[in-house]
Amino acid sequence: MAGQRFAELHLDHVRRVFGDTVALKGMDLTIKGGEFVALLGPSGCGKSTALNCLAGLLPLTGGRITLDGRRIDDLPPEKRGFGMVFQNYALFPHMSVRRNVGFGLSMRKTPRAELTRRVDEAVRLVQLEEHQHKFPAQLSGGQQQRVAIARAIVLEPPLVLMDEPLSNLDAALRLEMRTEIRRLHQSLGLTTVYVTHDQEEALALADRLVVLRLGEVQQVGSPEEVYAHPVNRYVAGFMGYRNMIPVTVTAQDDERATVRADGVELVGVKSEEVADSAVAAVRPEDFAVVTEAGENTLDATVEIVEYHGREQAVEARLRDGTQLHVRTNSRLAPGDAIRLRVPVERVLVFS
């Protein structure tokens, strides 16, 4: 099986309004054939809306969608032929696993022998051979999810859309299915758009991330880019920069900014012009507990210590009352006075 490839799917100012909520504010995005794109953002940011617009289940309020230059946003879903995996799976309850998987093929009047062969292949691919004659109600969540995936990919659609397909599963199964989805993507070369609110899932799966907020695209980039160089404090917060230390900017050049926090100087990198009062974003794991004084250090007092196996999660407080989240291998106890150092390139200054 190999998906019918396309070169480029283009979203041009795609807009969707519900009454007076703007769910999608003019989204621009280009998806290349074979790519795995993750739409990432918190609840209510318009991820499902974007996916439904792509699938044709929601009419656009404005903008256009073109596939290799051909306009497709006025086609009904059955004419677009994009596969979709729904958040609640939407398996047909009155059909067996095989008939669910074969549904799309039988709608296309595929000859019987070919239908049987392709359904066999898809069922084998998602490892459901022994359950293929059961009904959806007789399957576990993970099995239902695999039926939903098999049903969408058996048609070898040019584009597969997945709406938080793992959100109903427990943690262990979620990891397992995540690997499975990535494996399917690699072996079939299907272009995939994957919606999730879990940054870890998005980083693990995608070739490219699209971070959304309130219906607006914040950043598009590879997982490394978005993880290491978030463009604003919102994306940084979403990417695990849990410490947002309020600072005053004392000097800045093209790349770096010198800021004052809690009475000490810190140097950090910046990706945008910053005003005098700004925030310095630091990941909990980028702090190192040190003894000697030096550049880019902060003094804090340990308040709460959580044991996380190899590491400890520590909540500490600066003298001015700012709370810090720190992850460290050092063994600390509440009340300890500690000194924390953070490398210059790990301090991101945002306005």
Added chain:
Amino acid sequence: MTALPSLRDQRSLERASLKHRLAEKGVDRVLWLLVPGAVFVVLLFVYPFLYGLQLSFQPKGGGNPFQNYITFFSDEYSAETVWITLRLGLPAALFNVLASIPIAFRMRGRFRGKRALTTLLVVPITLGTVLTAEGLLAFFGPTGWFNRIWIALGADEPAKLTHNYWGVLFSLVITGFPFAFLLTLSYLSGIDPTLEQAAATLGASKRQRFRTITMPLLAPGLAVTFCLSFVLAFSVFPSAVMVGNPAGETHVMSIAAYETALRDNDFAMGSAIAMLMALVMLIVIGVVLIWRTTLYRGATGGKG
């Protein structure tokens, strides 16, 4: 002192465990709540039914206990009522169910004026059969609006739409449709709309989605709707008298039972007719429900 519990303690322990054992089987004090309902059912349903049943086996003239039933079927005028009533009840129920499908289908989503339209469709329930019948007489009668327009359009004589089969059928449709519609709408709303969306993304056209997803999931509900509509239509009485021809074309079973029992004072024979009515309804419902199970299995059976 020994560590053994005294005899009295043991007994109270046993008593407690008996209570728990009963509760396990669903026997507890909440059961008393059933008493008023049970009394009601026995007094108002079971007793009259059994009384009527035994009465039907005691023909007025004595003799063969089945005499009433034999008389009913040997007299062509009374035997024909079964066919007459079926000829009204079945098409009315079928029409009401079939007509409610597309309307309920349209009314599923949210749109402006939905509440007004629903009210309009449901109002006939509140009208009562007599008012509906009077309305029908005024509208479809020989000098009613319908026939005035009919004549104005060039017809030679007024269409005969009241005091016959058609009048009663119209009345059954008007009063029965709201029930069928409300039931169908609630069954239809119970079907997850994402199923149809999923079918659409898999390439199914509107018609294919209706045939392969909506209909199979709706059919069991439609069967129940049909049964209830049929029962309502089958016991037709006032409209058969008012807009029908109660001595001829619309001499339905309920009129036959009424006339025998209260005009001819033959309660035993009247009971026999009432029992036959129940039997015919049970047969129709039984057939529909059997069809329902095969139909549902067929759709879920994974052949194909």
